[in-house]
Amino acid sequence: MxxxxxxxxxxxxxxxxxxxxxxxxxxxxxxxxxxxxxxxxxxxxxxxxxxxxxxxxxxxxxxxxxxxxxxxxxxxxxxxxxxxxxxxxxxxxxxxxxxxxxxxxxxxxxxxxxxxxxxxxxxxxxxxxxxxxxxxxxxxxxxxxxxxxxxxxxxxxxxxxxxxxxxxxxxxxxxxxxxxxxxxxxxxxxxxxxxxxxxxxxxxxxxxxxxxxxxxxxxxxxxxxxxxxxxxxxxxxxxxxxxxxxxxxxxxxxxxxxxxxxxxxxxxxxxxxxxxxxxxxxxxxLVSERQNDAMKKISGWAAILFAPTLVAAIYGMNFDDMPELHWAFGYPMALGIMVIFAVGLWLLFKKNNWM
Missing domain, CATH: 3.30.460.20 (CorA soluble domain-like)
Known part of the structure; x- marks a missing residue:
């Protein structure tokens, strides 16, 4: 007015x-x-x-x-x-x-x-x-x-x-x-x-x-x-x-x-x-839905990043009784596990429309 x-x-x-x-x-x-x-x-x-x-x-x-x-x-x-x-x-x-x-x-x-x-x-x-x-x-x-x-x-x-x-x-x-x-x-x-x-x-x-x-x-x-x-x-x-x-x-x-x-x-x-x-x-x-979508994406990426972080944390402890540390393919295996977890989670979230 x-x-x-x-x-x-x-x-x-x-x-x-x-x-x-x-x-x-x-x-x-x-x-x-x-x-x-x-x-x-x-x-x-x-x-x-x-x-x-x-x-x-x-x-x-x-x-x-x-x-x-x-x-x-x-x-x-x-x-x-x-x-x-x-x-x-x-x-x-x-x-x-x-x-x-x-x-x-x-x-x-x-x-x-x-x-x-x-x-x-x-x-x-x-x-x-x-x-x-x-x-x-x-x-x-x-x-x-x-x-x-x-x-x-x-x-x-x-x-x-x-x-x-x-x-x-x-x-x-x-x-x-x-x-x-x-x-x-x-x-x-x-x-x-x-x-x-x-x-x-x-x-x-x-x-x-x-x-x-x-x-x-x-x-x-x-x-x-x-x-x-x-x-x-x-x-x-x-x-x-x-x-x-x-x-x-x-x-x-x-x-x-x-x-x-x-x-x-x-x-x-x-x-x-x-x-x-x-x-x-x-x-x-609609605003609430858009915020929920954004939160899903943030949560999804957090989970994807958490998987390789977890693997790195486990193998970064350097205990003497961890045989993987002495294997020739231990390092590639750890990287592979990280990639598999990340890609797997990404595909799962994509299928459920979280990404």
Whole structure:
């Protein structure tokens, strides 16, 4: 997993940066002032068919406190917004929803899964998305070095510009955001699948460096599971809450489709994790077998060398009553015994696949 550049809001004073769209009956409209918190409240005041969509690509502490004051957020919710590196979750504070979700992208060069964390605050008349890692769903920076928004048209397309039969309400925008995140899981899974196949070939080719690669990819899969499995619970909780609020049949169908895709992705992650454990076990078995083969060869050569050493030790004692020492062919006989023993043991070990 690549290191994320930021895990909690910065404190940049008044240099707040945000992407804002005001919607009236689901259509973007221009306003006389803003965009700022005062304009947000003025726009939605007394009009149930109006909503505000805010994206904070570089959220600051001041942004969060201002967000809390504008929409009267619960103190515990504000405390959560100030904390990064949270697992995906859904919390409900009266009529306000708080979601933590993670997007993913695969970096093929380093074989790493890169994560970006998002906090969503959803009120009856607003959707506020805080990019905790200063990046959008696709992993690109939300703000350039000059402090300008990077490709806000893509954000608008993801949240507001899809061609479907859904009225742009807060729950619809949340669905579209989650759907984009779930769609991003599939390319990551394809990248992991390719690496898994390569590792399988390495294991059976006897590559000595494959163990480190197995461990590295296993950790990436575990991190991926930490993004997908809790999101399943988020989707289920979100559906229950939307049903209480009168979710339309059209939105229910789209949400079910996104849930199906997420279920598929989560099942794939679980399968890959189990497969990597099996690969690790197989690799350990193969390594053990290779070590056993090496020990057999070492033991075999030790036995082969021991035989002539034993003969030499016996005849090297020089006792007076050793008639072989006085024979004319005693020396060739000793050498012959050494050779016969060595060759015999070598043939025996070769027959039993020890050599």
């Amino acid at each position: 690549t290191k994320r550049p930021q895990t909690q809001p910065t404190d940049n004073g008044n240099n707040a940066i945000r992407f804002t769209r005001y919607l009236d009956c689901g259509r973007p409209v221009e306003t006389a002032g803003g965009p700022d918190s005062q304009e947000d409240l003025r726009f939605v005041q007394g009009a149930d068919n109006r909503i505000v969509v805010n994206v904070y690509p570089r959220p600051t502490t001041m942004d969060i406190f201002e967000l809390g004051d504008t929409w009267k957020l619960h103190p515990l919710l504000i405390e959560d917004l100030l904390q990064g590196e949270q697992r995906p979750k859904l919390e409900i504070y009266d009529d306000v929803l708080f979601l933590v979700v993670r997007s993913t992208r695969y970096i093929d060069e380093s074989e790493e899964v890169d994560f970006s964390e998002f906090h969503l605050v959803v009120t009856p008349q607003s959707v506020n998305i805080l990019c905790q890692d200063n990046r959008w769903i696709d992993g690109r920076d939300g703000v350039d070095k000059e402090g300008q928004l990077v490709n806000p048209q893509e954000w608008e397309r993801e949240l507001l510009g899809k061609e479907d039969d859904l009225d742009l309400r807060p729950e619809v925008i949340v669905y579209r955001f989650l759907d984009a995140i779930v769609d991003g899981f599939l390319p990551v899974l394809r990248g992991i699948a390719v690496d898994k196949e390569q590792i399988e070939r390495q294991v059976f080719s006897g590559d000595q460096t494959v163990a480190e690669r197995i461990y590295h990819l296993s950790q990436e899969i575990i991190d991926m599971q930490h993004a997908t499995t809790p999101l399943m619970e988020v989707m289920q909780g979100l559906r229950r809450e939307m049903e209480k609020r009168g979710m339309s049949k059209q939105l229910k169908a789209y949400l079910d489709d996104a849930t199906d895709h997420l279920t598929f992705a989560n099942n794939q992650v679980l399968e890959y994790r189990a497969a990597m454990q099996q690969i690790l076990d197989v690799n350990a078995t």
